[in-house]
Amino acid sequence: MGSRTAYRTCPLCEALCGLELTLDDSGAVTGVRGDRDDPLSKGFICPKGATLGRLNGDPDRLDAPLLRDPDGSHVPAAGWDDAFTAVRRGIRQVAERYGKDSVAVYIGNPTAHSIAGPLYVAAIIRGLGTRNVYSASTADQMPKHVSSGYMFGDPLAIPVPDLDRTDHLLMLGANPLESNGSLCSAPDFPGRLKAIRARGGKVTVVDPRRTRTAALADEHVFIRPGTDAYLLMALVRTLFAEELATEPAHLAGRIHGLDDLRALVVDFTPERVAPVTGVPAPVIRRMARELAAAGRAAVYGRIGTCTQAYGTLNSWLVDVLNVMTGNLDREGGAMFPRPAHTAVYRARRPFTTARWRSRVRGLPEVFGELPVATLADEIETPGEGQIRALITIGGNPVLSTPNGTRLDRALDGLEFMVSVDPYLNETTRHADVVLPPPRPVHTPHYDLALLGFAVRDYVRYSPPAVPLPAGRPAESDILAQLVVAAAGLDDDPAALDEIVIFDTLHKAVNAPGSPVHGRRPEELRKMLKDGAATRTEQRLDMMLRLGPYGDGFGADPAGLTLTRLRTEHPHGLDLGALKPRLDEVLCTASGHIELCPPSFAADADRLRAALDGDRDRDRDPAAMLLIGRRHLRSNNSWLHNVPELVRGSNTCTLQLNPSDAERLGIGGGDVVRVVSRSGTLEAVAEPTDTVMAGVVSLPHGWGHDLSGTRTEVARQHAGVNVNAVTDEREIDPLSGTAVFNGVPVTLHLFNPGPGGSPGGSPPDRAWCERDIASRSAQ
Numbered sequence: 001m002g003s004r005t006a007y008r009t010c011p012l013c014e015a016l017c018g019l020e021l022t023l024d025d026s027g028a029v030t031g032v033r034g035d036r037d038d039p040l041s042k043g044f045i046c047p048k049g050a051t052l053g054r055l056n057g058d059p060d061r062l063d064a065p066l067l068r069d070p071d072g073s074h075v076p077a078a079g080w081d082d083a084f085t086a087v088r089r090g091i092r093q094v095a096e097r098y099g100k101d102s103v104a105v106y107i108g109n110p111t112a113h114s115i116a117g118p119l120y121v122a123a124i125i126r127g128l129g130t131r132n133v134y135s136a137s138t139a140d141q142m143p144k145h146v147s148s149g150y151m152f153g154d155p156l157a158i159p160v161p162d163l164d165r166t167d168h169l170l171m172l173g174a175n176p177l178e179s180n181g182s183l184c185s186a187p188d189f190p191g192r193l194k195a196i197r198a199r200g201g202k203v204t205v206v207d208p209r210r211t212r213t214a215a216l217a218d219e220h221v222f223i224r225p226g227t228d229a230y231l232l233m234a235l236v237r238t239l240f241a242e243e244l245a246t247e248p249a250h251l252a253g254r255i256h257g258l259d260d261l262r263a264l265v266v267d268f269t270p271e272r273v274a275p276v277t278g279v280p281a282p283v284i285r286r287m288a289r290e291l292a293a294a295g296r297a298a299v300y301g302r303i304g305t306c307t308q309a310y311g312t313l314n315s316w317l318v319d320v321l322n323v324m325t326g327n328l329d330r331e332g333g334a335m336f337p338r339p340a341h342t343a344v345y346r347a348r349r350p351f352t353t354a355r356w357r358s359r360v361r362g363l364p365e366v367f368g369e370l371p372v373a374t375l376a377d378e379i380e381t382p383g384e385g386q387i388r389a390l391i392t393i394g395g396n397p398v399l400s401t402p403n404g405t406r407l408d409r410a411l412d413g414l415e416f417m418v419s420v421d422p423y424l425n426e427t428t429r430h431a432d433v434v435l436p437p438p439r440p441v442h443t444p445h446y447d448l449a450l451l452g453f454a455v456r457d458y459v460r461y462s463p464p465a466v467p468l469p470a471g472r473p474a475e476s477d478i479l480a481q482l483v484v485a486a487a488g489l490d491d492d493p494a495a496l497d498e499i500v501i502f503d504t505l506h507k508a509v510n511a512p513g514s515p516v517h518g519r520r521p522e523e524l525r526k527m528l529k530d531g532a533a534t535r536t537e538q539r540l541d542m543m544l545r546l547g548p549y550g551d552g553f554g555a556d557p558a559g560l561t562l563t564r565l566r567t568e569h570p571h572g573l574d575l576g577a578l579k580p581r582l583d584e585v586l587c588t589a590s591g592h593i594e595l596c597p598p599s600f601a602a603d604a605d606r607l608r609a610a611l612d613g614d615r616d617r618d619r620d621p622a623a624m625l626l627i628g629r630r631h632l633r634s635n636n637s638w639l640h641n642v643p644e645l646v647r648g649s650n651t652c653t654l655q656l657n658p659s660d661a662e663r664l665g666i667g668g669g670d671v672v673r674v675v676s677r678s679g680t681l682e683a684v685a686e687p688t689d690t691v692m693a694g695v696v697s698l699p700h701g702w703g704h705d706l707s708g709t710r711t712e713v714a715r716q717h718a719g720v721n722v723n724a725v726t727d728e729r730e731i732d733p734l735s736g737t738a739v740f741n742g743v744p745v746t747l748h749l750f751n752p753g754p755g756g757s758p759g760g761s762p763p764d765r766a767w768c769e770r771d772i773a774s775r776s777a778q
């Protein structure tokens with residue numbers, strides 16, 4: 001049998017690794033290696049990328065649309081047209097009967113990794129005209145958008161640490177040795193961290209767990225979950241108090257709010273925050289001094305600092321530190337990438353939130369969305385505007401959102417649900433129609449969402465490695481059908497792309513700084529047809545040509561087009577190290593960096609109120625704070641059906657400090673009941689001194705033992721759903737983001753007797769015990 005090679009970007013996490021796929025004549029993937037010619041990833045690959053062939057060939061992946069029978073089981077639709085007709089009917093019936101807001105949308109994480117998602121989701125939402133828009137962003141990075149929105153004017157202008165040139169990296173709530181990085185796309189993140197140390201720089205990690213990243217760093221600082229804002233305030237205060245922050249020349253005259261900030265932080269002395277955070281005052285002072293003294297430094301905070309009660313304050317204070325130490329928009333500091341597909345001349349409105357509010361809890365809209373923590377409220381609570389239908393695209397909110405167990409029940413009450421998803425899983429089992437996108441080998445790839453967060457300016461397009469089977473719609477086609485259904489039109493989906501293309505070209509020819517200013521859209525439109533095949537590719541070609549490295553439709557004959565990228569740079573194109581570009585980025589109403597936005601200053605009162613509280617008084621000895629955990633071989637909820645990734649070393653255990661374990665009489669392998677305000681779960685205990693005392697840790701994305709799913713490998717490695725105990729009532733008020741870190745729980749020994757469990761099935765006990773044994777033997 002013959003074989004051939006194809007190259008593509010790995011679609012699984014944010015690291016953007018280039019892959020070299022070996023394919024046989026049937027189009028099956030027989031091998032995967034890192035693409036050594038990719039200028040960014042240079043051959044780096046992790047176990048998830050290496051098993052992309054197994055994921056691609058997973059027999060449980062759906063190849064045909066499914067319809068839900070009245071008895072709840074799923075059967076293949078007669079064909080794609082039938083499925084699309086059922087979707088149009090289902091959505092229209094609900095929208096016509098109950099109004100626009102009765103149809104909600106939930107957008108999950110893989111949608112940010114696809115080319116189709118960013119191209120069509122906005123049109124689906126516009127078509128529906130609904131305010132009920134939810135996504136994984138409010139279980140993830142929304143605090144970053146709010147922080148950047150108010151500080152820099154653009155919610156997407158999130159500075160990334162210039163990893164390859166920095167001398168000092170202060171990292172809070174991130175574990176890139178497992179996650180491979182987030183809002184900082186850097187293939188071989190571990191290697192880049194080691195390089196900082198090798199060139200004499202310092203890496204400091206702040207985390208309630210001594211993670212593999214913390215172990216690699218020069219210094220690991222334990223912190224009580226949920227208290228980073230206190231530490232960050234004290235760092236800022238120390239910079240002021242010791243006059244370590246001098247207005248850097250390149251930001252001179254561009255900063256607003258320095259005096260307000262100085263007044264705001266005055267109460268947060270290292271001594272006062274030390275008992276709250278668990279970080280000794282001398283350590284805080286030293287951290288501030290080291291940060292200020294470093295030639296080129298960057299502060300970076302990620303999911304551990306976002307998904308907590310002060311997520312936005314944390315995200316803001318991280319960038320306050322970057323500004324105050326002169327490291328924003330400077331080589332080796334925190335910089336703004338310049339994605340090749342984003343036109344720099346486009347008009348932007350200053351950012352604002354609360355343009356509308358959620359019906360039940362009155363929570364503010366943020367970046368066009370409502371908090372996913374209130375999705376179940378909006379489905380369950382009767383009244384005008386109640387959600388009656390739901391569209392999910394690449395998401396598994398039953399396992400990934402706070403109190404997912406409640407959401408699971410709520411989904412049963414919907415009148416109509418459609419899911420665009422390759423699996424019948426814990427969420428999509430509720431769908432009346434499941435529309436599976438094609439397999440990875442059939443899918444083109446371009447990281448519209450992630451290239452804006454890469455540590456170098458870089459661009460890569462991967463055409464499908466194998467042509468789509470006849471009659472199989474691409475994910476773009478599926479989403480275009482949803483646009484048609486959402487808008488209640490009978491249009492040809494192709495017409496939508498034409499509208500978008502002409503709209504963009506019209507704006508471009510009218511925008512003064514644009515490379516095509518004054519030209520005719522029709523002429524430009526013809527040029528797109530010459531270069532690219534599919535409508536998706538035409539839209540991408542247009543974006544690249546209007547972008548900062550583009551050919552401007554011939555204005556710069558050496559510039560980038562999709563054809564050039566495809567043919568001349570099949571392994572990707574390195575556009576160089578990050579460059580200072582604050583002028584292009586900044587778009588606040590004042591034209592300045594807003595260092596102390598009023599809503600952030602107001603939220604700091606919440607912090608101050610708790611400053612002198614005695615946290616340990618009257619504490620239940622069984623009370624602990626729950627945090628999350630990621631593992632290299634997992635990815636949220638949906639790679640657990642790949643045998644290689646769950647084999648042997650699976651890890652859905654409850655980690656706790658040995659001192660707590662001893663105090664509570666819990667031994668390794670015991671089943672422990674974890675109880676919170678919102679729910680209960682049972683997990684197998686794994687005492688380890690890598691977790692600080694008072695803290696327990698469980699990974700998310702597990703709990704695959706529900707009925708009606710079709711993921712057989714995952715079912716055998718079910719694990720437990722941590723989001724049975726996370727609390728949908730607790731959010732970061734400024735961003736609506738869920739609190740997954742610092743969840744108050746109590747622990748209760750729950751060992752099954754010799755005859756079995758005292759109720760329910762103990763979660764993968766044998767599997768976990770085997771795993772603990774094998775890891776302690778290592």
Ligand SMILES: Nc1nc2c(c(=O)[nH]1)N[C@H]1C(S)=C(S)[C@@H](COP(=O)(O)OP(=O)(O)OC[C@H]3O[C@@H](n4cnc5c(=O)[nH]c(N)nc54)[C@H](O)[C@@H]3O)O[C@H]1N2
Pocket residue numbers: 013014109140172173174175176178179180181182206207208209211223224225226227228302303304305308627628629630631632633634635636741742
């Ligand atoms: N292998 C793997 N890779 C992934 C994913 C995955 O599930 N598996 N998911 C992807 C996604 S969607 C994302 S968003 C990224 C996330 O990427 P990261 O942000 O690197 O995520 P984590 O590995 O969860 O690291 C978060 C760290 O925060 C710590 N932490 C918890 N609470 C606190 C706290 O209160 N304060 C501080 N300072 N730290 C705290 C945790 O102990 C943990 O070590 O990873 C992506 N990559």
Ligand SMILES: Nc1nc2c(c(=O)[nH]1)N[C@H]1C(S)=C(S)[C@@H](COP(=O)(O)OP(=O)(O)OC[C@H]3O[C@@H](n4cnc5c(=O)[nH]c(N)nc54)[C@H](O)[C@@H]3O)O[C@H]1N2
Pocket residue numbers: 107108109110111114136139140141303307393394395396397399400401420421422423425437475628629635636637638699700701722723726740
């Ligand atoms: N307790 C706790 N909960 C968490 C977190 C945590 O740290 N702790 N992390 C949060 C974070 S950072 C995130 S991003 C969310 C993730 O939340 P979600 O996005 O809701 O969950 P995923 O598990 O990523 O679900 C991805 C879904 O997309 C499907 N899928 C895979 N590939 C494709 C594709 O190409 N197209 C389409 N249409 N679908 C596809 C999968 O089958 C799966 O159903 O979870 C959050 N939940």
Ligand code: SF4
Pocket residue numbers: 010011012013014015016017044045046047048049050180187
């Ligand atoms: S690190 Fe991320 S992008 Fe790279 S191979 Fe692994 S999953 Fe894919």
Ligand SMILES: [Mo]
Pocket residue numbers: 109136140
């Ligand atoms: Mo995420």
